[in-house]
Amino acid sequence: MPLSTLLKKSAAFFIGIIISVFLIFFIYSQTLIVQMSNHSQRIINDLNDGANQAYSALARLNRNSFTECSTLNLLTMRKLQFEANDIKDIGFFDGNKIICTTGVGELEIPISEGQFDKKIDGHEFWFGHKLKTFDGTVEGVVIKSGRYNVVLSFNTLLVKHHEFTNYEIVALINDQPKHLYGHDDIYKNETHNNRNNVQVGLLSHKLEFCGEQRFICVAIQQDNFTEYQKVPFTLVLMFILILSGVTALHVYDYIDRYMNSDKRRIQKGLEKHKFKPFYQPIVDLKSGKAVGCEMLARFKDSKGILYPDTFIPIVSELGASWQMTELLVTQAIHDLKGLELADNPIYLSINIFPKDINNGQVLKILDLIKDTPSNIEFTFEITEDEELDFAKAQEILNKLVVAGVNISIDDFGTGYSNMSQLQSFPIHTLKIDKSFIDEVETGAIRSTLIPNIVSIANKLHAEIVAEGVENILQVEELLKMDITLAQGWHYSKALSIRKFKHYLADNSDFNLS
Ligand SMILES: Nc1nc2c(ncn2[C@@H]2O[C@H](COP(=O)(O)O[C@H]3[C@@H](O)[C@H](n4cnc5c(=O)[nH]c(N)nc54)O[C@@H]3COP(=O)(O)O)[C@@H](O)[C@H]2O)c(=O)[nH]1
Numbered sequence: 116m117p118l119s120t121l122l123k124k125s126a127a128f129f130i131g132i133i134i135s136v137f138l139i140f141f142i143y144s145q146t147l148i149v150q151m152s153n154h155s156q157r158i159i160n161d162l163n164d165g166a167n168q169a170y171s172a173l174a175r176l177n178r179n180s181f182t183e184c185s186t187l188n189l190l191t192m193r194k195l196q197f198e199a200n201d202i203k204d205i206g207f208f209d210g211n212k213i214i215c216t217t218g219v220g221e222l223e224i225p226i227s228e229g230q231f232d233k234k235i236d237g238h239e240f241w242f243g244h245k246l247k248t249f250d251g252t253v254e255g256v257v258i259k260s261g262r263y264n265v266v267l268s269f270n271t272l273l274v275k276h277h278e279f280t281n282y283e284i285v286a287l288i289n290d291q292p293k294h295l296y297g298h299d300d301i302y303k304n305e306t307h308n309n310r311n312n313v314q315v316g317l318l319s320h321k322l323e324f325c326g327e328q329r330f331i332c333v334a335i336q337q338d339n340f341t342e343y344q345k346v347p348f349t350l351v352l353m354f355i356l357i358l359s360g361v362t363a364l365h366v367y368d369y370i371d372r373y374m375n376s377d378k379r380r381i382q383k384g385l386e387k388h389k390f391k392p393f394y395q396p397i398v399d400l401k402s403g404k405a406v407g408c409e410m411l412a413r414f415k416d417s418k419g420i421l422y423p424d425t426f427i428p429i430v431s432e433l434g435a436s437w438q439m440t441e442l443l444v445t446q447a448i449h450d451l452k453g454l455e456l457a458d459n460p461i462y463l464s465i466n467i468f469p470k471d472i473n474n475g476q477v478l479k480i481l482d483l484i485k486d487t488p489s490n491i492e493f494t495f496e497i498t499e500d501e502e503l504d505f506a507k508a509q510e511i512l513n514k515l516v517v518a519g520v521n522i523s524i525d526d527f528g529t530g531y532s533n534m535s536q537l538q539s540f541p542i543h544t545l546k547i548d549k550s551f552i553d554e555v556e557t558g559a560i561r562s563t564l565i566p567n568i569v570s571i572a573n574k575l576h577a578e579i580v581a582e583g584v585e586n587i588l589q590v591e592e593l594l595k596m597d598i599t600l601a602q603g604w605h606y607s608k609a610l611s612i613r614k615f616k617h618y619l620a621d622n623s624d625f626n627l628s
Pocket of ligand 1: 423424466525582603604605
C-alpha cells in the first residue's frame with residue numbers, strides 16, 4: 116500500500132474515532148442533562164409534597180380552638196406529628212411567641228421567632244432552620260399559619276435522594292439564594308431569567324434548576340465519566356471506538372471507490388471535458404492518401420486513461436450518449452476548421468449510439484453542423500444493433516440524409532439486420548468488420564465472404580470501407596476484390612488533432628493550417 120494511502124487510511128481511522136468520541140460525549144451529555152433535570156424536578160416535587168403536608172397539618176390544627184398549651188393541645192399536636200412523616204416538630208404560639216412544642220413540651224421561657232423569610236399562600240416561611248432534637252440537629256424549613264408552626268426535615272423529605280449527594284437546595288429570597296440543604300457552594304445563581312442553566316464541562320456537568328415559581332432552586336453537579344472507571348464500561352467504549360475506526364475505514368474505502376469508480380470519473384469527465392476526439396485516417400487503397408477519418412473518442416483524466424470499450428457502455432448507462440457525442444462533434448468541428456480545401460471534401464465519420472437514433476436526439480446534429488465548412492462531409496456510423504428501432508431509424512436517417520449527412524453501416528456482417536431492412540435505409544457506406552479482414556492474406560474462411568459483402572454493397576449502391584487493415588498483404592488482397600477505401604493500423608492508429616494534421620500533411624491532398 117502506498118504511503119499516501121496508508122496516511123489517508125490512518126487519518127480516516129482516527130477521524131472515525133474522534134467523531135465517535137464526540138458523538139458518545141454528546142449522547143452521554145444529553146442523557147445526563149435529562150437525568151439531572153428530572154432529578155431536580157423530583158427534588159422540587161418532594162419539597163412541594165412536604166409543604167402541602169405541612170399546610171394540611173396546620174389547617175387541621177388551627178381548626179381546634181386551643182388558646183393555651185393544654186395537655187390535650189400537646190396531645191393533638193403530637194398525634195398529628197406522628198402521622199405526618201416529614202414533620203419533625205410542631206410549635207404552639209401565644210401571640211408571636213412559641214410557648215410549647217411537641218419536642219420539648221411547655222417551654223420555660225417562650226421563644227420569639229424572628230422575621231419570616233417569605234410569605235407564600237398565607238403561610239410564613241423560615242428557611243435554613245436548624246432544630247436541635249435529642250437525636251441530632253434537624254435541617255429544615257419552618258412553616259407557620261395561625262397559632263401553630265411545623266418544622267419539616269429535609270433529611271426525611273429527601274430521603275429518596277440520599278444516594279445522590281452532590282447537590283444543593285436554595286430558596287430565592289428577593290432573588291438572592293439562601294442555602295437550605297446539601298453541599299454549600301454548588302448553586303451560583305446562573306439561572307437568571309430561565310428556569311434552568313446547564314454547564315457542560317470536560318470534567319463535570321452542572322445544572323441549576325428552579326421550580327415553576329422560581330422560588331426553590333436545585334443545583335446538581337455530576338462528575339463526567341465516573342462510570343469509565345468500571346472495567347466493562349471501559350471495554351465496551353474501547354470496542355465502540357475501534358469499531359468506529361474500522362467503520363470509518365470502510366466508509367473511506369467506499370467513498371474512495373466511488374470517487375475513483377469509472378462511472379464517477381466519466382460523470383466528472385463529461386462535465387470537465389475530459390473526452391477528446393481522435394482521428395483515424397480513412398485511406399484510398401490505390402493512392403494510399405487519406406480521404407477522411409473516423410472520429411474516435413478518447414478519455415483521459417488525472418487518474419489516467421479509460422478506453423472506449425470501458426466508457427462507451429457506462430456513458431450509455433448514464434444516459435449521456437448524446438451529451439458525449441455532442442461534445443466530441445463540437446470539438447471535432449473546431450479541430451477541422453482551417454482545413455484547406457483539396458479537390459474532394461474530407462469525410463468525418465462519427466459513431467452514433469443507436470438509442471440517439473431511436474429517440475431522435477441525433478437530429479440535433481443539424482444545428483451543430485449547419486455552420487461548418489462545406490468541405491467536411493459528415494458520415495454517421497450506425498451499427499446493426501438489436502437496440503436499433505429500424506422503423507423509427509428509417510424516418511430519422513432520411514431527414515439526416517436530406518440535410519447532407521451520409522449514413523454508414525459499421526461492423527457490417529456482424530449484426531442483426533437483414534437485406535430488406537438494409538434496403539429501406541439510405542445507406543452511403545458499408546464498413547466491413549475487421550473480423551472479415553483478419554487473415555484475408557491467407558485466404559481464411561471468413562474472408563471468403565468479402566465478395567458477397569461487395570456484391571451487397573453494389574446492390575445498395577454503397578461504398579465499402581475495409582476496417583482493421585493491419586498489413587500490406589491485406590491491402591493487396593482488398594485491391595484485388597475491388598475495395599477502394601480502408602482504415603487500420605497499417606496506415607495509422609487514431610491520432611490526436613496535432614498528429615492528425617501532420618499525417619494529413621504527409622499523406623493527403625488536405626492541409627490543416
Ligand atoms: N458511439 C461511439 N462509439 C465510439 C466512439 N469512439 C469509439 N467508439 C467505439 O468504441 C469501440 C472501441 O473503439 P476504439 O478502442 O477506439 O477502437 C477503434 C479503433 O481503434 C480500432 N481499430 C481500428 N483499426 C484497427 C486495426 O487495424 N487493428 C485493431 N486491432 N483495431 C483497430 O477499431 C475501433 C473502431 O471500431 P469501429 O467504430 O467499429 O470502426 C468501437 O466499437 C468504437 O466504435 C464514439 O465517439 N462514439
